[in-house]
Amino acid sequence: MEIVLSVFSVIFIAISFIPLLPSSHWTIRVWEFPRLQIATLLAVLLVAYTVKAISYTLSAFDVVLVLGLAVSLLYQCMWIIPYTPLYKREVRRVAAEPKETLSILSSNVYMPNDGYQKLLSHVHTTQPDFLVTLESNKKWQDHLSELEKDYPHQKFCPLENLYGMHVYSKYAFENVTLRFLIEDDVPSIRATINVDGQKVTLYFLHPKPPSPTENEYAKPRDVELHVVGKEISKQSGPVIVAGDLNDVAWSPTTRHFKKISGLLDPREGRGFFNTFHAHYPLVKWPLDHVFHSKHFSLVRIERLSDIGSDHYPLFTQLALVAPPNRD
Known part of the structure; x- marks a missing residue:
């Protein structure tokens, strides 16, 4: 189970930053689309490490992964938060005939x-x-x-x-x-x-x-x-x-x-x-x-x-x- 958790953490940290590569190939750019889904999975992985930390002492590698997951989650949120009610509206709403x-x-x-x-x-x-x-x-x-x-x-x-x-x-x-x-x-x-x-x-x-x-x-x-x-x-x-x-x-x-x-x-x-x-x-x-x-x-x-x-x-x-x- 620990190996699975580590592998998934490495994968989702990596795909969070893959779009930064200087390539327009679809295998790179496709990861710009599911940022909300990736952010959700990053949050789930952080919760899993939190549960693990309650019962076990996290290894140095675990700590590195937790930091990577946290940075990745913040990075994903940076892109998607403008399209939530948490962000300032760019266009005002009016009533009109x-x-x-x-x-x-x-x-x-x-x-x-x-x-x-x-x-x-x-x-x-x-x-x-x-x-x-x-x-x-x-x-x-x-x-x-x-x-x-x-x-x-x-x-x-x-x-x-x-x-x-x-x-x-x-x-x-x-x-x-x-x-x-x-x-x-x-x-x-x-x-x-x-x-x-x-x-x-x-x-x-x-x-x-x-x-x-x-x-x-x-x-x-x-x-x-x-x-x-x-x-x-x-x-x-x-x-x-x-x-x-x-x-x-x-x-x-x-x-x-x-x-x-x-x-x-x-x-x-x-x-x-x-x-x-x-x-x-x-x-x-x-x-x-x-x-x-x-x-x-x-x-x-x-x-x-x-x-x-x-x-x-x-x-x-x-x-x-x-x-x-x-x-």
Whole structure:
């Protein structure tokens, strides 16, 4: 039992710091995702050593492991605490009438999924100004065609490679562009709309993740977020970014994106809003995001119920106001 405890301690101390290695390979970067789960296991191991210390004198090696576990736990908490109520909220919440707000329902539908009616039910209930579907193909497009009456402004890119994208809008587009920024088979959409005389720019993104079945390295995803972040940094008007970034909110890549773009995250100080995985209780992290410029305050953010996909839909309602004071 002591050997098992020591082995697991060494393993979880090691994987806590593996992402610091200068590599974008998926075997390195994947450990940025389950920080909450790793922190929980580190805490369990510390409790086990506490129980052991009650009955036995800890060896010098045990003490080293306990210190390593404690430092690792603090390190993991440093990344995830901003997405708990213990942290200062980055975006203030306001009450606003629907006519004064912009709302987005973002849903990675999982292409083989046939839960069309479940997603339609969410759309009818929440009545978002924008619906963006990810991993959507022609089959999904056909089954959602009834929305085209209420959402007369659309930009579709149906694909069979798990990277299709459909945007449905109640607002007329002043400009809308389908872009392939980094990879030829991974689209993104940039749109501008006019809201009471203000031009609002929206970006819908879904880069590939670093994984053994997708991109072996995280570089294409990281570069796409950097390119979009730099583009946003040159804009002075209202901006919203939404989609499945295939990255967690607390990763260095997402933090870098926030820093260079100047956008805010309404989840900070509120919660994780884990959207993946919808069916595995122990595998939960926030892959679907909404970021926005300081021109907006938060009215509502909610993870919606399961539609049969591996992702939950995310509904966000923002009020276009004067730059808010952060609380």
